Amino acid sequence: MxxxxxxxxxxxxxxxxxxxxxxxxxxxxxxxxxxxxxxxxxxxxxxxxxxxxxxxxxxxxxxxxxxxxxxxxxxxxxxxxxxxxxxxxxxxxxxxxxxxxxxxxxxxxxxxxxxxxxxxxxxxxxxxxxxxxxxxxxxxxxxxxxxxxxxxxxxxxxxxxxxxxxxxxxxxxxxxxxxxxxxxxxxxxxxxxxxxxxxxxxxxxxxxVAENMVRVRKALILQTSLAAHDLCHLGGGGVSMCARKLLALPDEIRRRLLVQAIGWITGNVYPARRDAVLGLMAALERGTGATLDGCQVTVHRGQIWIFREYQAVRHMRCSIVDTWDNRWQFRSAEPVVDKGNLELRALGEEGLGQCGDWRAVGLPRALLLGTPSVWEGDHLVAAPLANPDNKWRAELDGGEEAFFATLLSH
Known part of the structure; x- marks a missing residue:
């Protein structure tokens, strides 16, 4: 013992x-x-x-x-x-x-x-x-x-x-x-x-057999981590990667990379089901996207984007001092007087329409819909990911580096 x-x-x-x-x-x-x-x-x-x-x-x-x-x-x-x-x-x-x-x-x-x-x-x-x-x-x-x-x-x-x-x-x-x-x-x-x-x-x-499989898993985890550092780029709480490079990977490494990206975005304890991920892989080979476990996966201009699906977070609301979607925290450069009328919720179509030139941030429109924003009633106060300013910041719990760190901790 x-x-x-x-x-x-x-x-x-x-x-x-x-x-x-x-x-x-x-x-x-x-x-x-x-x-x-x-x-x-x-x-x-x-x-x-x-x-x-x-x-x-x-x-x-x-x-x-x-x-x-x-x-x-x-x-x-x-x-x-x-x-x-x-x-x-x-x-x-x-x-x-x-x-x-x-x-x-x-x-x-x-x-x-x-x-x-x-x-x-x-x-x-x-x-x-x-x-x-x-x-x-x-x-x-x-x-x-x-x-x-x-x-x-x-x-x-x-x-x-x-x-x-x-x-x-x-x-x-x-x-x-x-x-x-x-x-x-x-x-x-x-x-x-x-x-x-x-x-x-x-x-x-x-x-x-279990001990043998543990050794195999360690090798697969290492290869997946190397692939992630080569392919993956993070932004707006989502993951993007070169479609050509992803599809060139061995099936199991590709599957693990997709599972890791989805799990990092959703925070789910259990990984996406194998059959569902294999279905996603088949869709990507056809050049089409899909939704899985509250994530949306799209293919655009040679890039595969994985991000939070708006429908999965559209009803999530919380105080500005709480963690939204179990991963986002807001920081303000100036003291904020909250009289209980400020809340965090998904940006959505209504919020995106108030963001001016949101295309300048270079993130997909569908991704931005599911990002966190500060609201006062029907008025959009801040949307740092779609319309950056110097007052508000939206930070990921653990930072983006947590994506790569967790690859080797499984």
Missing amino acids: RLAFGGKLPPRLGVAVSGGGDSVALLCLAREMCATQGSALFAVTVDHGLRAESTDEAQTVATLCEELGVPHEVLRWGMWDGHGNLQNAAREARYELMGDWAARHDIGTVALGHTADDQAETMLMRIARRSGVDGLCGIPARQSRHGIDWVRPLLQAKRANLRTYLTENHISWVDDPSNDDTAFDRIKARRALTELAGLGIDAEAFQA
Whole structure:
């Protein structure tokens, strides 16, 4: 486990404990390590409120933590609106709740109990979904999210071995009844792996494939970064590139470059779907544009432009001191007296009509429609991207350099 932390534990470590065997084993092993290295350990349980037993299970974890002398807190969700995928919604809520909890307690690293078996199940399901290189890299041993480092120190450990450890130490755990419900794809994958083991397709094999794919991904990321520095130009919050050079790139590098540009513009946590991006690539080969994930992609005079689609931001409004579209902040060279009647919103046709010679900035008209501007009622106060002045500036959160920096951080 120590290797997962680079050989040294952080001074304050969080551990997520559901009550199942994997997370309980993680709790106990982390407690032993923290005791030897002088690190403070904190435990957290998320009660999603989706099963009648969940409250009792959270209390079982609380009791165990009290016996072990580990501070413990239960976080409750139970706010699913019934729309979308329940498991995805629960997972996102879990990370957000635990991220907020860690921040409150000045905890920068939280350990999760994923095992080698989880890795194998995940990869088998991704193969069924026809995943590419990124998907077959499997569950990462470490990742940053919500400002927290999430570490999976048991990713090389077998589920059965962890239960043996608990049994030998007379430590009990909770068995989730959904672990036997074949309505879930993960349970189907778990049972399929039992049959595949006879062919040598087991947790070790999947882990080896994941490690191979991680090496391949690193090479692809480097090549994509080199291509981005050669092709991409940033302006107005959008990305432009030479169509001829882009279409000359290998398909996978081209796909990754488009995904990176779209993700940087939208700020979406998850990348655009592969099939949708392949459709965009086909459109670009025909010399036509498309819309994807709230972005508009156009081809004009040998240049491909990718920028925020106006329809995706037309209803976004916020105070001038807030961040607009999760990426734009406004600065004023002079003190501004805001009586609550100033707001940021997309420029749109109405605003562009008040900008005079907007063509002088050299940005596409469709791009400018989706850029931020300051309004007072129906009066346009400032549109720094379409009609620059010395008073107002619109700045990207992280700056344009963040586009190139994130290429190498994936």
